[in-house]
Amino acid sequence: xxxxxxxxxxIAAIVVVIALIxxxxxxxxxxxxxxxxxxTQATSPAAGTAAGGASGGEIKIGVILPLxxxxxxxxxxxxxxxxxxxxxxxxxxxxxxxGGAKLVVVYGDSAGKPEVGAAEAERLxxxxxxxxxxxxxxxxxxKTASEVAERYHVPFLNPDSTSPALTQRGYKWFFxxxxxxxxxxxxxxxxxxxxxxxxxxxxxxxxxIHEDSEWGTKVAEAWKKYFDAAGxxxxxxISYHAATxxxxxxxxxxxxxxxxxxxxxxxxxxxAILLVQAMKANNFAPKVVLAxxxxxxxxxxxxxxxxxxxxIMSREVFNWDLMGKIPRLKQVNEEYKKKYGVDLNGNSxxxxxxxxxxxxxxxxxxxxxxxxxxxxxxxxLRDALASLEIPADKLxxxxxxVKFDENGQNILGQGIIVQMMEDGKYHTIYPPEYATAEPKxxxxxxxxxS
Amino acid sequence: MEARxxxxxxxxxxxxxxxxxxxxASLLLVASPIVFMKLGLPFYANMVFLALMYGIAAMAWNLMxxxxxxxxxxxxxxxxxxxxxxxxxxxxxxVTPWLGIWAAGVLAAAVGFLLGFPLFRLRSHxxxxxxxxxxxxxxxxxxxWGYVGGSxxxxxxxxxxxxxxxxxxxxxxxxxxxxxLLVLLVELVVLYAVVNSKIGLYLxxxxxxxxxxxxxxxxxxxxKMIAMVVSGFFTGLAGALYAVRFRFVDPFAVxxxxxxxxxxxxxxxxxxxxxxxxxxxxxxxFVPAAEYVRATIVQAFPRVFGLHVVIxxxxxxxxxxxxxxxxxGYLQRRAGTVRSRG
Numbered sequence: 001x002x003x004x005x006x007x008x009x010x011i012a013a014i015v016v017v018i019a020l021i022x023x024x025x026x027x028x029x030x031x032x033x034x035x036x037x038x039x040t041q042a043t044s045p046a047a048g049t050a051a052g053g054a055s056g057g058e059i060k061i062g063v064i065l066p067l068x069x070x071x072x073x074x075x076x077x078x079x080x081x082x083x084x085x086x087x088x089x090x091x092x093x094x095x096x097x098x099g100g101a102k103l104v105v106v107y108g109d110s111a112g113k114p115e116v117g118a119a120e121a122e123r124l125x126x127x128x129x130x131x132x133x134x135x136x137x138x139x140x141x142x143k144t145a146s147e148v149a150e151r152y153h154v155p156f157l158n159p160d161s162t163s164p165a166l167t168q169r170g171y172k173w174f175f176x177x178x179x180x181x182x183x184x185x186x187x188x189x190x191x192x193x194x195x196x197x198x199x200x201x202x203x204x205x206x207x208x209i210h211e212d213s214e215w216g217t218k219v220a221e222a223w224k225k226y227f228d229a230a231g232x233x234x235x236x237x238i239s240y241h242a243a244t245x246x247x248x249x250x251x252x253x254x255x256x257x258x259x260x261x262x263x264x265x266x267x268x269x270x271x272a273i274l275l276v277q278a279m280k281a282n283n284f285a286p287k288v289v290l291a292x293x294x295x296x297x298x299x300x301x302x303x304x305x306x307x308x309x310x311x312i313m314s315r316e317v318f319n320w321d322l323m324g325k326i327p328r329l330k331q332v333n334e335e336y337k338k339k340y341g342v343d344l345n346g347n348s349x350x351x352x353x354x355x356x357x358x359x360x361x362x363x364x365x366x367x368x369x370x371x372x373x374x375x376x377x378x379x380x381l382r383d384a385l386a387s388l389e390i391p392a393d394k395l396x397x398x399x400x401x402v403k404f405d406e407n408g409q410n411i412l413g414q415g416i417i418v419q420m421m422e423d424g425k426y427h428t429i430y431p432p433e434y435a436t437a438e439p440k441x442x443x444x445x446x447x448x449x450s
Numbered sequence: 451m452e453a454r455x456x457x458x459x460x461x462x463x464x465x466x467x468x469x470x471x472x473x474x475a476s477l478l479l480v481a482s483p484i485v486f487m488k489l490g491l492p493f494y495a496n497m498v499f500l501a502l503m504y505g506i507a508a509m510a511w512n513l514m515x516x517x518x519x520x521x522x523x524x525x526x527x528x529x530x531x532x533x534x535x536x537x538x539x540x541x542x543x544x545v546t547p548w549l550g551i552w553a554a555g556v557l558a559a560a561v562g563f564l565l566g567f568p569l570f571r572l573r574s575h576x577x578x579x580x581x582x583x584x585x586x587x588x589x590x591x592x593x594x595w596g597y598v599g600g601s602x603x604x605x606x607x608x609x610x611x612x613x614x615x616x617x618x619x620x621x622x623x624x625x626x627x628x629x630x631l632l633v634l635l636v637e638l639v640v641l642y643a644v645v646n647s648k649i650g651l652y653l654x655x656x657x658x659x660x661x662x663x664x665x666x667x668x669x670x671x672x673x674k675m676i677a678m679v680v681s682g683f684f685t686g687l688a689g690a691l692y693a694v695r696f697r698f699v700d701p702f703a704v705x706x707x708x709x710x711x712x713x714x715x716x717x718x719x720x721x722x723x724x725x726x727x728x729x730x731x732x733x734x735x736f737v738p739a740a741e742y743v744r745a746t747i748v749q750a751f752p753r754v755f756g757l758h759v760v761i762x763x764x765x766x767x768x769x770x771x772x773x774x775x776x777x778x779g780y781l782q783r784r785a786g787t788v789r790s791r792g
Contacts, residue, residue, distance in 0.1 A: 068748045072755040079752070109748045114603075114703050115696045122622055123493040143605050144698045150608060151621045165602065212594065214601035241590075 057094070057101045059362060059371055061355075062108060062124030064135030064145050069112035071138065074347060078137060078160065079107070080340050081348030085355035088332075095359065098366035103359070106130060110141045117141035121148035131362075131377055132157060134354055137347075139163035139214075146174050153375070155361075155382045159354025160347060164218065167409040175385050175404050177357055178350050179413035181215070181292075184315050185222035188290060189230040191417050191430050192262060199441050201287055205235045207260035209251060209267070209275065211242035216266040219292050223264050235260050242268045252278040265291040269298045276305045276312070280446050287442035289313060290417070293346075302424070311443050313419045318346035319428050321436040322398055322416075329396040344396070353397050360394075361385045398434045452676075455647035462646050463639065479631060483624040496623040501737040502630035503691050506637055507710075508717040508729035510684035515715070516723035517645055518677040519657030521574075524581025526710035527565070527588050528558040528682040532689030533704040534592065537604050540617060547618045551633065551690040558686025562678040570674055582707065589705035603700025618694050626695040633691060634730075637684045644680060645726060653677055685714070713737070720769055722776025731778050739765065 063082055066075040086103045094100040106128045108120030117136050124130050125148070132155040136142045142161040149156035150171045157175050158166065164182040167174070179187075196203050206227055210216035216239065224234060236258035238251045248271065255263065263286040267275055272295030279285070291314040295301050302309060320343065323330045332352070333344050344352070364384035369376045390402040392412075400412040416434055418426035427437035466472050479498070486495040507529060514520040532554035539545035539553060565584060572580050593601040609617045618629070644650060652673045655663040664670050693699050704710065713736070721732020740762050747758035773780040 067752065068744055068755070068758060076752060076755075107749075109745065111744065113709065114698050114700065115692065118696050118698075119493065119496045119623070122496065126490050126492050126622065140603060140698075140700050140703070143603075144696055147605065147608065147697060148621075151619075163602070169605075169607070217600065218602070 057099060058104045059095055059098060059101045060104050060106060060128060060130045061358065062106050062121075062128060062130035062133045062135075064108045064110050064117055064120050064124070064133060064141070066112040066137055066141070067107065067109040071112050074137065075109075077345070077348050078351045080336075081344070081351035082134070082355050084332075084336055084339065084348075085352045085359075089355070089359050095362045095366055097363050098371060101366075101371065103355075103362075108135075110136050110138070110145070112138060112141065114140045114144040118144035118148050121145040122152075125149065125152045125154050129374060130154070131371060131374070132358060132381055134159065134351075134358065137161060139166060142166060146171065149173055153382075154378050155385055157354055157358050157385070159350045159357075163214070164222070167407040171408060173382055173408075175408040175410075177354050177402055177410045177413065178317065179399075179415055180409070181219050182222040182225075183413065184292065184415045185219065186226045187415055188223070188264070188292075188315060188417070189226040189232070192227075192232070192288065192290075193230060194430065195288065195439065195441060199439070201261075201441060203232070203261040203287060205233045205258075205260045206262035206264060207236040207238075207255050207258055207286070208234070208264045209238045209240075209248075209255060210265070211267055211271060212239040213242065215294075216242075219266040220264075227264075232262070240271065242271045245271050245274065248274045248278045249281065251275075252282050252284050256282055256284040260286050262286060262288045262290065265289065265296070267291065267295045269295040269301050272296050272301050273304050276308050280308050283446045285443050285445040289443055291315070293317070297346075297426070302420075306424070307449075309420050310422055310424075310449075311419060311440050313417055313429070313439070314426065315415045316346065316418045316426070316428075317415055318344070318349050318397065319416060319418050319426055321426075321428050322434060324436065325428075325434050326396055326398065328393070332396050349397055353395055356394075357388070357390060357402055358385075360390055361388055364388070398428075398431075452647070452649060455649065456643040459643045459646035459650075460639070463642060479627075483627040487622070487624045492622045492624075495627060497738050497741060499623045499627050499630055499691075499695060500741070501734045502627065502634055503688050503695075504713055504717050504737050505730035505733035506630065506634055506691070507685045507688035507714045508721070508733050509637060509641060509727075510681045510688070511714050512718045512723055512729045513641060513644070513653075513681045514677050515718060516725070516728075517650060517653040517657060518674060519660075520674065520677065521578045521715075522581040522681075523578055523707070523711050523715060524583070524585035525681075525685050525714050526585045526705045526707065527581075528562060528685035529689035529692070529710050529714075530585075530588060530592065530699075530701070530704035531561050532558045532686030533693040533699045534598055534604075534689075535686070536690040536693040537606065537699045538598065541604055541606055546616045547690070547694045548616075551629075551687060551694065554690035554693075555683040555686040558689065559679045559683035562682025563675065566675045566678045569678075570671055582711070585705055585707060585711055589701045592701035592705065599700070601701060603698060603703070606697040619697065623695065626691065629694065630691050633684075633687050637687070640680070641684070642726065644676075649673065649676060713740075716766065720766070720776060722779030722782075724775065725778040725782060728776050728778035732776065735777060 065078050066072060082105065086105055090102045094102045106124055108124050110117035110120060121133060124133060133149050134157045136145045137160050139161045142158050146156040150173050153173060155173050159177045162178060162180045164180045167176055192203055195201055208220050208223055210220045236255055238254060240251060289312045291312060293314055293316050296314040297316060323333060336344050361381055361384040365377060365381040369380035371377045386404060388402060392399060392401045398416050399414055402410050403412050405411050416428050417430035419429050419439055421427050421437060428434050429437055429439040482498050483495050507525060511522060511525050514522055535554035535557045536547055536550040539550040540547055569577060569580055592598055609619055614620060652668050655668055656670050656673060660670055689704060692704060717733040717736045718729040720736050722728030743761050744758045747761060751757050
């Protein structure tokens, strides 16, 4: 031990000290909210809580999000939406039909990995004994975490993953509030038809350019399905690899040669910028340029393309100008901004909504079963979700309401179409009940712009 | 000739049946899932599973690194091929994972065999860089291959209770710890025999000086190939365990440079690359430590992204400064039994 080299014991001691400091920080730290339990997977007491779901007038829900890893920033954003909803519900008296039981959230970090998400789902269900799970943003993580929930017969509410495959698995315990990519594509085809009728544009042909990961590929498939069905003709389809692409000039030349009326785009940030630059350089101006959010709504895209982004349209789930259209949203956003210093966005608003939807179902489930009997209560909660009907005026998102089909998909959800106007901001142009601006069509040629 | 040598080396295993440490460790491992199940702590049982999965891969990786001197940072290739093989056999062809796991090993070994031809033309760090590139290429290939689900990956459908055993689908991590232990047992026996036979000696000669080994008449290409194939086989088994346990594969998870290739290498280095059992011990140190740090740090500092990675890095730095030979290597040195054959 007294040799020149420190012993294993010393190293172990250092590691333990670091871990202890971290542990103490947990108890002291982070963002203080009354709803956050300070248990972590590593420091939770061995026996867990003796009573499950509800103990001392509490109802436990598990939330799985990417709180570390590449998407940690998005995860933190989603977490705020969830925290905020829980706080509101608790301050309004909790779940009334359960005797005012307070909602308690136990978080699980997926680290953005499917296998970690699955392990977290197991922990939250059997160790923390939550009544339901909410999560998990990335479609791959939602796939594995909801598979675990299905196996253990626990309701899984997914407010934020858009892969259509998730609600094609025949699961009984899976519910998704957000619209998925196929629904968005269907809506976009309707939007083009609406443009034709209203503005007499005579749009007939369309072309697609998309990045080639799961998301872009599936979006393109859905577009072809719904645009063909609506009677439009595909003249060109081009894909590229977003991670390595350095120029889209050749792709744009090929698109221009095909001369489509409509250009449909599924791009991430850098490739969206490249595309707009190449379109300008080649003076390629189809009558309508319609993107599928992602890159086109990121702040860094908006900043970098500047004026060149004007008049491009994009599908969105949320937009700042909805504040004037949805009374509840304005009020919620003001309080939210006071607390976190930022406006709600498509992600935080959807997760906020997810918790509220779960709350409405909890009110119903409490009439049928007691949270003390965990299995019975989870089943009651599942049935409550399945028969839930929430009108639009109770939501802060631009949907027609919430009602799940037999696959657990909310059929009343919808996106909105926004267009960047000459103030450099996106304005909602469709559907009409949420529109704050007239669409500027057709897309003006680049050489005729000031 | 080699098969006889391997069988002969197996006699050396008898010594281990008398070691109290071996008995204690085995008992702990076998009892752990039952204990955690009774306590209702799947998270810890999952940690044991992950440590075993990485340990199996790290021991296989070490046949190339510690014994042959081939530093690979592309073992995700074997891991991923193994995971996909088991998944595809079960999902498309209804083959039970009990067989699929071994098929995964065979296919991963075959991939190792094919990769040997181009890769063995490269020396030292060029070899390492090439292994990284190969793993990345596989990731992209699988992401664009529709048959294997492309970038969406593949998920096993949930089967009824009567097919649970056939498809190895059980709730929780507990049963999978035993499946992993079974794989580990096979690996320990085979690897022990390989490294304690003439093959092991030839491999170490190559590690010390490949040119000298060649002049002594060792067919270096052939023995490097043996190391790669055996290493690929067992890393493929680790990948198969992943697919069976999580019932989901996608190219970004199983071909990952950091969480697969690098973790495997780090587990081996922490445990000690010049020891037989070191990589397994290293996995049992590194995997829980990394998971624990992540869990606590993310809770404590939710807005400081990536802090847990820094802390794990510091811990690794401390270990590499004070025990450069790895934990097991250090313990063996202190016990005065310096042997490169554990």
